[in-house]
Amino acid sequence: MYRKLSTYHLAIFSIFCSLFVFSANIAQAEGEATQTGVYTINKIKTDLQHNALAMVIVGDSAPAYTMYELFNPSRLVLDIAEAKIAENINTADIIPENDFATLKISTLNDQGPAITRFEISLGQGHTYKVDRIENDISIQLFPKTGADPGEGVQAAAAVATPEAVVSLHDIVVRQKDNQTEVLLVADNPVTNYRQDTVTGRAELPDAMFLDINNIDASELVREKQVGTNLDKIRVATRGSGVRVVFDSGQKGLFTYTVNTVPQGLLVTIDETPLTEKMAPAATTPAPSNNKSNPSAMNVDPTLEALIDSSEAALISGPQPGNTQPTAAEAMQDSFQFSGYKSKRISVDFYKIDLHNVFRLFRQISDVNLIVDEAVSGSLTLALNDVPWDFALDIILNLKNLKKEERHNTIVIYPANNNFTWPDRATDNLSFEADIEVVEQEALIIQQSMNQPVEIMHAKELLRKAKIEENNDDLDDAANFYEQAFKLWPNNVHISNKLAVLYLADLGMNVKAVHYAKESLKIDPKNFQAALYAAIGSANMDQIPEAIDFFSQSISGEPPMKEALISYAAFSEEKDQPEAALKLLDRYNKVYGETVDTMISKARIYDNMGQPQKAKEQYKTLLYSGYQLIPELKKYIQGRLAMNDSQLIQ
Numbered sequence: 001m002y003r004k005l006s007t008y009h010l011a012i013f014s015i016f017c018s019l020f021v022f023s024a025n026i027a028q029a030e031g032e033a034t035q036t037g038v039y040t041i042n043k044i045k046t047d048l049q050h051n052a053l054a055m056v057i058v059g060d061s062a063p064a065y066t067m068y069e070l071f072n073p074s075r076l077v078l079d080i081a082e083a084k085i086a087e088n089i090n091t092a093d094i095i096p097e098n099d100f101a102t103l104k105i106s107t108l109n110d111q112g113p114a115i116t117r118f119e120i121s122l123g124q125g126h127t128y129k130v131d132r133i134e135n136d137i138s139i140q141l142f143p144k145t146g147a148d149p150g151e152g153v154q155a156a157a158a159v160a161t162p163e164a165v166v167s168l169h170d171i172v173v174r175q176k177d178n179q180t181e182v183l184l185v186a187d188n189p190v191t192n193y194r195q196d197t198v199t200g201r202a203e204l205p206d207a208m209f210l211d212i213n214n215i216d217a218s219e220l221v222r223e224k225q226v227g228t229n230l231d232k233i234r235v236a237t238r239g240s241g242v243r244v245v246f247d248s249g250q251k252g253l254f255t256y257t258v259n260t261v262p263q264g265l266l267v268t269i270d271e272t273p274l275t276e277k278m279a280p281a282a283t284t285p286a287p288s289n290n291k292s293n294p295s296a297m298n299v300d301p302t303l304e305a306l307i308d309s310s311e312a313a314l315i316s317g318p319q320p321g322n323t324q325p326t327a328a329e330a331m332q333d334s335f336q337f338s339g340y341k342s343k344r345i346s347v348d349f350y351k352i353d354l355h356n357v358f359r360l361f362r363q364i365s366d367v368n369l370i371v372d373e374a375v376s377g378s379l380t381l382a383l384n385d386v387p388w389d390f391a392l393d394i395i396l397n398l399k400n401l402k403k404e405e406r407h408n409t410i411v412i413y414p415a416n417n418n419f420t421w422p423d424r425a426t427d428n429l430s431f432e433a434d435i436e437v438v439e440q441e442a443l444i445i446q447q448s449m450n451q452p453v454e455i456m457h458a459k460e461l462l463r464k465a466k467i468e469e470n471n472d473d474l475d476d477a478a479n480f481y482e483q484a485f486k487l488w489p490n491n492v493h494i495s496n497k498l499a500v501l502y503l504a505d506l507g508m509n510v511k512a513v514h515y516a517k518e519s520l521k522i523d524p525k526n527f528q529a530a531l532y533a534a535i536g537s538a539n540m541d542q543i544p545e546a547i548d549f550f551s552q553s554i555s556g557e558p559p560m561k562e563a564l565i566s567y568a569a570f571s572e573e574k575d576q577p578e579a580a581l582k583l584l585d586r587y588n589k590v591y592g593e594t595v596d597t598m599i600s601k602a603r604i605y606d607n608m609g610q611p612q613k614a615k616e617q618y619k620t621l622l623y624s625g626y627q628l629i630p631e632l633k634k635y636i637q638g639r640l641a642m643n644d645s646q647l648i649q
Helices: 002-012 014-018 023-034 301-308 327-333 354-365 388-398 435-449 453-470 474-487 492-505 509-522 527-539 543-553 561-573 577-591 595-607 611-622 630-648
Strands: 039-049 052-059 065-070 075-081 083-085 103-108 115-121 126-133 136-143 166-176 179-186 193-198 207-212 223-225 230-238 241-248 256-261 264-270 344-353 368-371 378-387 401-406 409-414
Touching: 039 075, 065 126, 065 354, 075 126, 075 136, 075 354, 083 115, 166 230, 179 230, 207 264, 344 354, 344 388, 354 368, 354 378, 354 388, 378 388, 388 401, 453 474, 453 492, 474 492, 492 509, 492 527, 509 527, 509 543, 527 543, 527 561, 543 561, 561 577, 561 595, 577 595, 595 611, 595 630, 611 630
Parallel strands: 039 083, 368 409
Antiparallel strands: 039 052, 052 136, 065 075, 065 344, 075 115, 103 115, 126 136, 166 179, 179 264, 193 207, 207 241, 223 230, 230 241, 256 264, 344 378, 401 409
């Protein structure tokens, strides 16, 4: 199904693409940019100092790699695409003997491209840092407590030693005098923290949470049941700190105070039944340090989502008295409250092929993952300690992809494509007798028995046509579709199928236009068929007919994307630049500007001899934030320089 869709889109944009004088060079450059070639590993340097290890993989070109962490047992996995290890490297004796890390190297030749995998086991008390330094990959392993990882290998760039952190050892809960006291036991008084509240959504309770920065919470339990106004306490690691969540046990949020004590941090919960309180939200918070109860200040979920997307605060964590969270902290703020509850992962993708990225998610998630063959390109992305489905959604948004999920299966495809689950996908989910299902099946059987013989025969021909199409025997498939349409002449789906088959796959414009017209006889508002007729007529240089069909194809509300783009390209080719600009403006108004529409408008202004307007369009595209391949960027810069010279003259 997807192969045919992608072929169809190529046909629709064939006129548009022919107008780009430089398009072949750009496509070639883009293809070359995604090919990594062989990455030769010339050396692997290691330096073991006490309980820290530095390792540098020295290569001859920029590597394409994926980094992620697996658990039970904990291990760091580094996959390098098309990597070749020099013969003089003894892979069995790379890491010196130690008690916290081992290395296993394997080659996955069944991948596309081939993958060389470095799998490093991690001791329970160790963490890691991976950096790319030009052509090399630097890996640092060091204790989570912040011990000095050592100077490392000289080939690696200097890596800052993690700042020493305080440790949380225990959560002590005791009840007295209508209060519950929760002591977070630490080595020293805890001052570097932020506290806030979250209003429960769906089945989630109201909660108060504490973000404690620069602290080790590896000794704490991950969840502690209380069962009073405070239902339970949950603990989650957050970068170099920890989040402690206090879930309410009743409707509404309890009243509480938070105080720094010599043994750590003390949270006091008021156990007066919430229904007896006249105004539980009236507790006055401290004016400056934000450490007493702000129960009247529930966090707006929309504001939380905006904070989540901020990147500006990634530079450093908050200092005492500073209530602004870092983006890494904010990203953790609402995972649980936004529906992202899947296994957490840390990944580092550098120019890695998208299909290999999705293979990784298949391995991590244990769900069936199907990727449309039209999905292409590479990705550079680094995320730390996030749910895998959150990371997947980030990638889908970055690459303009969509997903459909059902029955432990995720289908990923381009946003401008369509996907429909099989109509009868749920028929075999249950073998229990269901009277409604039986009656429905009986109705379907009765309707089938009442169908004319011609339609029954047409359905059999459609089945044969589909088989031939799947076998790429398109001439035979078209023949079966034509026979089926003769028997079932009011079926617009068959005539549409014949139109696109002849237009996109067989290149027979006359037949494509004929069957598109047949579809329009059945349904005059079949805008897709009008577009097929327009393109076929344009290919045969039947200008008046093409204009009529193009006009019909964009008469829907909203007009089809493909119709607007194709009509604009046709108008430009037929020396009607003003019409082309109007169509592109209409496209931008309905769907928003794209790289294609911006470069088209700039080129049209160029051809119209309006260098100032062309320059404005080129500059808009250059600073739009879109990812531009190098050849396109060079072309734009060249046109800007040429337009500047024309304006001077």
